[in-house]
Amino acid sequence: MSGTTMVFLIVLVSVGFGVISDLYGKYLQAKKQSGINKQESDQLKTELAHLKDRVAVLERIVTDEGYQVDKKIKSL
Template identity: 45%
Template sequence: MSGTTMIVLIVLISVGSGVIYDMYKKHLEFKHRMQNNNSDANKHLAEVNAQVQALKERVQTLETIVTDSSFDVKQEINKL
């Protein structure tokens, strides 16, 4: 193997290793960003689920009040 061929191979291996390393770094950064996005989405989903649960409870309370046979709307309005 001549000296020129060895130099070319060393340069190719060095450049190739640098490119592969940069690609791996970009992959790790992308993976980290996706995990952050997923955790943000999970937090938002939990907030929405809590709001839905609170609204369900309010609707159940309102249904109970409205369907109660002893409920007199006119008296309640006058009390306000």
């Protein structure tokens, strides 16, 4: 094996390990970010469920007979 070939292989292996290291670092970062997104997603789902419950309660209040009568009385 000639010296030029050996230098080429050393550079190729070094660059290869650098690329693999960089990709692995990005993989770990994406995995960490995914965990954060899951936690945030769970919080948003919980908040959405609470808001849906509140809207349902408001719909019951507005469609209630007593509320409609009170509204008519106030408009007179």
